[in-house]
Amino acid sequence: MDEAADLVFDTALEPIGDVHRTRLGRAATEPMRADIRLLGAILGDTVREQNGDEIFELVERARVEAFRVRRSEIDRTQMAKMFDGIDIHRALPVIRAFSHFALLANVAEDIHRERRRAIHTAAGEPPQDSSLAATYLKLESAELDSATVAEALQGALVSPVITAHPTEIRRRTIFVTQHRITELMRLHAEGHTETDDGRSIESELRRQVLTLWQTALIRLSRLQISDEIAVGLRLYPSAFFKVVPQVNAEVRRALRDRWPGADLLSEPILKPGSWIGGDRDGNPNVTAEVVRLATGSAAYTALSHYLAELDQLEQELSMSSRLLAVTPELTALADGCRDKARDDEPYRRALRVIRARLSATGAEILFQQPQHQLDLGLPPYATPDELRADLDVIDASLRTHGSALLADDRLALLREGVHVFGFHLCGLDLRQNSDVHEEVVGELLAWAGVHPDYGSLSEDERVALLVGELATRRPLIGDRALGVCPHKWEVPPPACGGLSDRARSELDIIAAAAHAVQTYGPDAVPNYVISMCRSVSDVLEAAILLKEAGLLDASGPQPYCPVGISPLFETIGDLHNGATILQAMLDLPLYRRLVTARGDVQEVMLGYSDSNKDGGYLAANWAVYRAELALVEAARKSGIRLRLFHGRGGTVGRGGGPSYQAILAQPPGAVSGSLRLTEQGEVIAAKYAEPQMARRNLESLLAATLESTLLDVEGLGDAAAPAYAVLDEVAALSQRAYAELVHETSGFVEYFMASTPVSEIGSLNIGSRPTSRKPTSSIADLRAIPWVLAWSQSRVMLPGWYGAGSAFEQWIAAGPDAEADRLEVLHDLYQRWPFFRSVLSNMAQVLAKSDLGLAARYAELVVDESLRHRVFDKILDEHHRTIAMYQRITGHDDLLADNPALARSVFNRFPYLEPLNHLQVELLRRYRSGADDELVQRGILLTMNGLASALRNSG
Structure with missing residues (x-):
């Protein structure tokens, strides 16, 4: 594999950019090339040792042929022929070898980015955009006054939300091993040859690569929601417990230093969220028990961390009252522990009191008990504020006798945490x-005798009926409704004494949420999101269900609603109508009182995937x-604060792309100090799995949010209206x-199903939910993840570019x-308008990853030649047209001229994807022809795994 690494870098950028620039950049990338040579050599040795010379030579031959294709020395069909009829037992190790190389290349590239940032910092260069340091300089230059900043950041919130359908291709074991390799390569990059305990770094790398090679890449069974919950919660001990409190404290301190007259960020601005275990849209596996598991496991993770930290603090804060004086408040707190052996150690006794009270809290609210418990017979904490107050007593006392260094370490992180x-x-x-809400609410209304056929009502009639129900405390159902109806009627009559399974399930889930709010606090379930929200009645139906569980009471002068209702506008039409729906919601006095009770904040979610x-x-x-x-204008007229929740996926076709640029590309007023966005798929681990990566990515979100809130980043000024008109037309x-292709071309669905591995994606055990919302072959019902993943695998990448080329060409x-x-006009917009620049830049990234030559191989899987x-x-025509229009508008011949790091990443690995794509096509053809060998299907899934890892994008 040595030669491979050299070769890939020798030819890295020449096909898409300036050769001279490539050569000039070679010295800067030499450390990365050296890392890939090292890892490639270790992988090659491992393949030879574990599978013999024959397999190693087959891998080498595939590598050589792939580079010959790259250099146009042979036709692609010649490369494909080497895999015609290949024995599956020989194909599998080839697939695994190229998949593992892609994974190791990811490590080398990540290390290189860290290395380059360190070099820039050491050279005293200005902080780079997307860092908080750079943002602070921009804010200082803007000369903002305290009142402006305080108003803009009132209720500030930045919340990355880990989603309920992570499409992380790598198994947890693979990820852990990759993390160990990353740590070893960090030491190697710093010039070390041995680990801290004296082991050879190269030997350890060989051990980890061997572990990778001998570990199965794919799961034999589908991921369960309980697995997804556990994976999401692992982010906290691995990174979030350390990084989130640090960043919150640093941002608050930095802003208060600059605007001391404003009490900025009294509440943490950075608060991660989750959908894992609460998102039941199209996922029948989400039940009340799952909601209880998700919220209970989260609480267990939090209290386990606090108890462990308190145990560590008890060991660290050993100060003796014989040597220093503590505050009376600390003495009073410590008096709760009468441990004679610690009579002169007030901090240790105080910490034991805190640990004992927190242990009592855990015994009261958790379904399993963590380590480091202590029973002193003390009462539990009723709220986290009580726990913080006791920790503040310790902090204040430490500062009275010159121990601020101790207070600012572990204790500070715990207090912030x-x-x-x-x-x-x-x-x-x-x-x-929303369709489920309509069905269930209709059933409840019929059961209670309010209306026999809710579905037959007009929108105005529905709103009037629902508002009337929300205005009273009377529930629609009683205890009899909790029984399971033995009959199969759609709406059981009162004599039956029960509700349908669906209604029972929905009510049980919301009851589980109510229990979580009551047990763990109002922030345990902060929002209720309505998918496919198309009307005001859709919002009120969700309110009815919350009311039934005791989570909403709008009947009195002081409404109660700890769970906010968030309409999600997803399709193009729904997005167009979103502001009208929001205005109509806020025009209802009853709903407006609910918003007032929630601090005049209304959240709206925007869907990128389905649109x-x-x-x-x-x-x-x-x-x-x-x-x-x-939506911003509707909120302004209604006098509320709008918080937008962006349902972005990991890929450009689902709203993905660099978060910093995406946030800066928002229209004026759309951020206003608050931002929530979903984090999905493999980007979760890529961004947040370890402290360094987590801090960098969280800083980026905060930096962009602060800049978008406090600065004019749109840059259009008086030219906004003409620019908007241009984009309306385009x-x-x-x-x-x-639409002409996807919705109107005869046979398009058949083409898509045949030319991509979308049918096989359901067998790839990457998530707990089905690939479609309901059993159908309709594109509309297919989930966005398999839609994007399938086009990515076939290297068409259609969701990230199709239609743009024709639009620009026709408009010009x-x-x-x-x-x-x-x-x-378009070129000027590209230069001045962050939104337009971001859209074109992201599109260019997708085009650079696409390969219509390989896509043609997938098209051959379509039996009907005329359809093909x-x-x-x-x-093909639109692909050429879109690239040409991008080049004309931007003036760039190179698709990745504005992203050299991605250019290296994409083109360094492309020759290693070539064998995976050819093998996938070969195995798909074989499988669809009736091959009943289980290994053939496994081979297909392995190629999907390798390609997704290499492209760093699985949907």
């Missing part, structure tokens, strides 16, 4: 589809932007081009202006 994580750890959102699948990349992005502008043209050619003038040409020829 309790402030942000409370007893609940992270807020679990609930989510359900993209519905209307294509450019139309979806512009629909979201337009929706935000309208987006409409793009949606038309996309239309109208009274000369084409050159219209092209200059009818669809693929359109895709």
Whole structure:
């Protein structure tokens, strides 16, 4: 593998950029090339030792042929022929070898980025954009006054929400081993040859690579929700418990230092959230028991951490009252522990009191008890604030006798941690589809005798009926409704004494949420998200269900609603109508009182995935932007604070892309100090699995949020209206081009199913939910994750670009202006407008990862030749057109001219993907022809695993 590493870097950027620039950059990337040579050599040795010379030579031959294809020395069909009819027992180790190399290349690239940042810092260069240090300099230059900053950051919140359907391809074991390799390569990068305990770094690397090689890459059984919950919670001990409190404290201190007259960020700005175990939209596996498991496991994780930290503090704070004087408050706290052996150690006794009270809390609220418990017969803490107050007593006392250094270490992190994580750890959102709400509420209304056929009512009639129900405390159901109806009627009559299974399940889930709020605090379940929200009645139906569980009471002068209701606008049409729905919600006096009771804050969620699948990349992005502008205006008129929740995926086709640029690309007023966004798939581990990565990515979210809130980042000024008009026209043209292919081309669904591995994705055990919301082959019902993953595997990447080329070409050619003038308008927008620049940059990244030559191999899987040409020829033409239009608008010949790091990443690994794509096509053809060998299916899943890891994108 040595030669491979050299070769891949020798040819890295030449196909897409300036050769001279490539050579100049070679010295800067030499350490990365050396790392890949080292890891590649170790992997090659491991393949030879474990599988013999024959397999090693087959891997080498595949590598050599892949690079010959890269250099256009042979045709791609010649590369494919070497795998025709290959024995599956020989194919599997080849797939695994190239998959592992991609994984190791990820490590080398991550280490290189860390190395480059350290070099920039050591050289005294200005802080880089997306760092908080750079943001503070920009804020200082803006000369903002304290009142402005205080108003803008009132209720500030930045919340990355770990989603309920992580598509992390790597198994946990693989991830842990990769993490160990990363740590070893960090030591290697620092010039070490041995670990801290004297072991050879190279020997340890060989041991870890051997572990990788001998560990199965894919799961034999589908991931369960309990597994997903456990994986999400591991982020806290691995990174969040350390990084989140640190960053919150540092941001608060930095802002208060600059604006001392404002009491800024009295509450933590950074609060991670979760959907894992609460998102039941299309996932029947989410039950009341799952909600209890998710919220209970989160609380257990929080209290376990606090108890362990208190135990450590008890060992560390050994100061003797014979040597120093403590505060009376500390003495009073310590008096709760009468341990004679610690009579002169007040801090240790005080900490034992705190640990004992927290242990009592755990005994009262947890379903399993953590380590480091202590029973002194003391009462539990009723709230996290009580725990924080006792920790503050210790902090204040330490500072009175010159021990601020001790107070600012572990204790400070614990105090900040309790402030942000409370007893609940992270807020679990609930989510359900509006159609389910309509069905269940209709059943409840019929059961209670309020209305026999809710579904037959008009929208106005529904709103009037629901408002009337919300205005009274009377519940719709009683205890008899909790019994299971033995009959199968859609709506059981009163004589039956029960409800349908679906209604019971929905009510049980919300009751479990109510229990979590009561047990762990109001932040345990902060939001209820309504998927496919299309009307005010959709919002009120969710309110009815919350009312039934005791989580909403709008009947009195002081409404109670600890769980906010968040409409989710997903399709292009829903995004267009979102502001109208919001305004109508707020015009209802009853609902407006609920918003007032929640601090005049209303959250709205925006969906990127379904809007993209519905209307294509450019139309979806512009629909979201337009929706935000309208929602901001509706909120301004109603006098409320709007918080937007962005349902972004890991890939560009699902709203992904660099978070910093994406946030800065939001329209004016859309951030306003608060931002929530989903984190999905393999990006979760890539961003947050260890402290260094977590801090960098959390800083990026905070930096962009502060800049978007306090600075004018749109940059259009008086030219905004003309720019919006241009995008209105271009987006409409793009949606038309996309619809003509996806929704109107005869046989498109058949083409998609045959030319991609979408049918096989359901067998890849990457998540607990089905690939479709319901049994169907409709594109509309297919989940966005398999839609994007399938196109990624076949290297078309269609959701990230299709329709844009035609739209730009048609817009430039239309109208009274000369084409050159219209092209200059687009070029000017690219230069000045962060949104437009971000959209084109993300599109270019996708185009750079696409490969229509390989896509043609997948098209051969379509048996109907006329269908194959009818669809693929359109895709090919649009691909060429889109690249050409990108180059004309931006002036860049290189698709990745603005992202050299990604250029290295993408093109360093592409030759290693070539064998995986060819093998996937070969095995798909064999499997679909009736091959009943289980290893063939396993081989397909392995190629999917390898390609997703290499592209760093699985949906």
